[in-house]
Amino acid sequence: MTGSSRPRISLDFRLMDLWLLRHAAAHDRAGSGRDEDRALTADGTRRAREVAAGLAALEPGIEAVLSSPYRRALETAEAAAAALGVGRVTHTPALEPFRAPADVAAVLARAKQGALLLVGHQPLLGALVGLLVFGDERREVPLRKAGAARIVWERRGVGRLEAFFPPRILSRLGSGD
Numbered sequence: 001m002t003g004s005s006r007p008r009i010s011l012d013f014r015l016m017d018l019w020l021l022r023h024a025a026a027h028d029r030a031g032s033g034r035d036e037d038r039a040l041t042a043d044g045t046r047r048a049r050e051v052a053a054g055l056a057a058l059e060p061g062i063e064a065v066l067s068s069p070y071r072r073a074l075e076t077a078e079a080a081a082a083a084l085g086v087g088r089v090t091h092t093p094a095l096e097p098f099r100a101p102a103d104v105a106a107v108l109a110r111a112k113q114g115a116l117l118l119v120g121h122q123p124l125l126g127a128l129v130g131l132l133v134f135g136d137e138r139r140e141v142p143l144r145k146a147g148a149a150r151i152v153w154e155r156r157g158v159g160r161l162e163a164f165f166p167p168r169i170l171s172r173l174g175s176g177d
Contacts, residue, residue: 026072052083053174132159
């Protein structure tokens, strides 16, 4: 790359409304000792429900929820799917921690829906925002636990960051405050 030219992401998908949600607070360890088995804490479960209600209050038109198969992400995704009235959560290894944003982009390129919620982990979600908005995953935009971002992907291969929600704001939206 030279000068200020923005690297093009090789994605051939139509206009898409992407919502990214980082999982809520989880226990430091699972009984199994495996990171993928870590469950949400009681506060994390409460926050996941509040944030899910906040997302639903925005009436985002989300058609499908894709999640990391890790327990803490699935529990957060299930709360969101229930609040949004979306049937089931689809697990995808592309959203596992430390996967490449390009892996997620490949999943998006195959998606048939126009509005998706992706539930996963840092640093992947922040790097995905960087890739889709700036064309560079190194320009990470970190999400807090239970925080969300909305990116609109345009046909010309440009992502636009439309919203960035701290969990506290989503919780307030869900409570009607």
